[in-house]
Amino acid sequence: xxxxTQTPKFRVLKTGQSMTLLCAQxxxxxxxxxxxxxxGMGLRLIHYSVGEGTTAKGEVPDGYNVSRLKKQxxxxxxxxxxxxxxxxxxxxxxxxxxxxxxxxxxxxxxxTVL
Amino acid sequence: GQQVMQIPQYQHVQEGEDFTTYCNSSTTLSNIxxxxxxxxxxxxxLIQLVKSGEVKKQKRLTFQFGEAKKNSSLHITATQTTDVGxxxxxxxxxxLNFGKGTSLxxxx
Numbered sequence: 001x002x003x004x005t006q007t008p009k010f011r012v013l014k015t016g017q018s019m020t021l022l023c024a025q026x027x028x029x030x031x032x033x034x035x036x037x038x039x040g041m042g043l044r045l046i047h048y049s050v051g052e053g054t055t056a057k058g059e060v061p062d063g064y065n066v067s068r069l070k071k072q073x074x075x076x077x078x079x080x081x082x083x084x085x086x087x088x089x090x091x092x093x094x095x096x097x098x099x100x101x102x103x104x105x106x107x108x109x110x111x112t113v114l
Numbered sequence: 115g116q117q118v119m120q121i122p123q124y125q126h127v128q129e130g131e132d133f134t135t136y137c138n139s140s141t142t143l144s145n146i147x148x149x150x151x152x153x154x155x156x157x158x159x160l161i162q163l164v165k166s167g168e169v170k171k172q173k174r175l176t177f178q179f180g181e182a183k184k185n186s187s188l189h190i191t192a193t194q195t196t197d198v199g200x201x202x203x204x205x206x207x208x209x210l211n212f213g214k215g216t217s218l219x220x221x222x
Contacts, residue, residue, distance in 0.1 A: 035212075040123070042214035043157070043202065059211070090156060102147070103204070105156040 002026055006091050006106035013081045013113045021076040021109050023091030031094045032074040033058075033103070034066060036087040043090065049074055081113045118143075118205050120213035128221050133190040135216035137203035145206045146179055146186040151215070152199040160188075160201075193220045 004025045013019055023032065033048040045058030047066040055066045063085060065077045074093075078085060091106040119138045127133055137146060145164045149157040161170055163179035163186060170177045176189045190197055200215040 040214070043212040045211065092157075102159040102162070103149070103157070105158070107156050 004091055004093055004104050004106040006089075006109045008109060009107065010110050011112070013078075013111065015082060015113060017081050018077070018079050019081065019111075020078075021089055021091075021111075023074045023076070023093075023106060025072055025074075025091075025093045025104070027093065027095065027104065028071070029093035029095045029104070030071070031096070032068065033092045034064075034074065034076045035090045035092065036060065036085075037090060037108075038087050046076065046089075078111075081111075083113045085111065086113045087111060117211055118146075118203055118213040120203055120216055122216055123214065124217045124219070126219045126221065127193050129195060130192050133193050133197070133218055135188050135201050135203075135218075137186045137188075137213050139184050139205065142183045143186075143205050144183075147204045147206075148177060148186075148188055149202045149204065149212075150199050151202065155199075157202060190218075193218070195220050195222055 007022045030051050034046040035043040037043050044060045046064050047055055047058050047061055049055045049068040052068055052071040055068055067075045089109045092103040094101045094103050121136050145162055147162045148160040150160055151157045161177050166183050167181045168179040174191045178187045188201055198220050200217045202215040203213045205211055
């Protein structure tokens, strides 16, 4: 089992460019999440999904879109990147229906927007 | 979602000293989880506390859940350089809000 895999691991963008971060999990988990981590800010929830075909906004959703077309994949899109979106992005998943289970994280994707 | 606050934000200790981080909520939590993130790494699950007053130990780490289920603590006895990292608490629920974490630096 690979667990939670994020691609790409590093990316540099220019302001206004678009890109998609891919999160793939092979554990058949229902719930998936995208966080961003900035110094001193901890982990902030961007968007999440409670199942295939569903998405919901988290704490900081502006400037991002997500899709969950397949259960194993959760995509995070930036339509027009801004320097404020320079961050480390983490994907996580959990199987627990009651949402009380352990979160499994990917290794992170470091994005720099110039 | 229920917000959790963590203190302190940073802690610098000499190797061998003890360390404690606290997680507080204004509302009752159904459970609390603790994660550790090494520098440059990703958060890794440590433990989950569910019951009022629960205490769990993992070697030198002791986790407590308050009687009112509004606070929790992580205590490390005799820190080692391998304890360096950021410790996060997290509440349950769909929003899955994390505390901002306590960054621990251990000097040999």
